[in-house]
Amino acid sequence: MxxxxxxxxxxxxxxxxxxxxxxxxxxxxxxPKHKELKPGEKKIKAGNFRIGGFPNVIGAIDGTHVRIQAPTTDEASYVNRKGYHIINVQAVCDADGMFTKV
The missing domain is CATH 1.20.5 (Single alpha-helices involved in coiled-coils or other helix-helix interfaces)
Structure with a gap:
């Protein structure tokens, strides 16, 4: 309907x-139609294509929660859904598994 x-x-x-x-x-x-490649990005793109067959990829991104001691200020902002105190970490790595951004 x-x-x-x-x-x-x-x-x-x-x-x-x-x-x-x-x-x-x-x-x-x-x-922008074309982005200027930084030095080494061409090699990273080739490595990612070799590993997974993905064209024009310059990094793999992922995130995780890292458990911490309860901070003294703004403590409630660091509590996750399970009740743990955490910080959220996001990182990018290249085809060789080296971190490029954290």
């Missing part, structure tokens, strides 16, 4: 699709 809601004679679903399309197209126009 299809339900169409109209506002002043115009289907709201049509308005939403048009707004999403306009937003997506304007975002694509503002993006």
């Amino acid at each position: 299809t339900v169409t809601i109209y506002l002043q004679g115009v289907a709201l679903f049509s308005i939403c699709r048009k707004q999403i399309l306009i937003s997506a197209l304007s975002h694509l126009k503002s993006r």
Whole structure:
């Protein structure tokens, strides 16, 4: 069953699709077409392609929770859903498993 809601004679679903399309197209126009590679990124891209067959990948990203002692200030901000005090760590590594960003 299809339900169409109209506002002043115009289907709201049509308005939403048009707004999403306009937003997506304007975002694509503002993006740079080519990014300058930093030294060594060409080698990293080749290594990632060799390992997993992924073209144009310069890193693998992952995150983890690291358990810590309860801090003395703003203690509640460091409690995870299991009740532990943690900090969230996110890191990127290259094809050789070396950290490039932490």
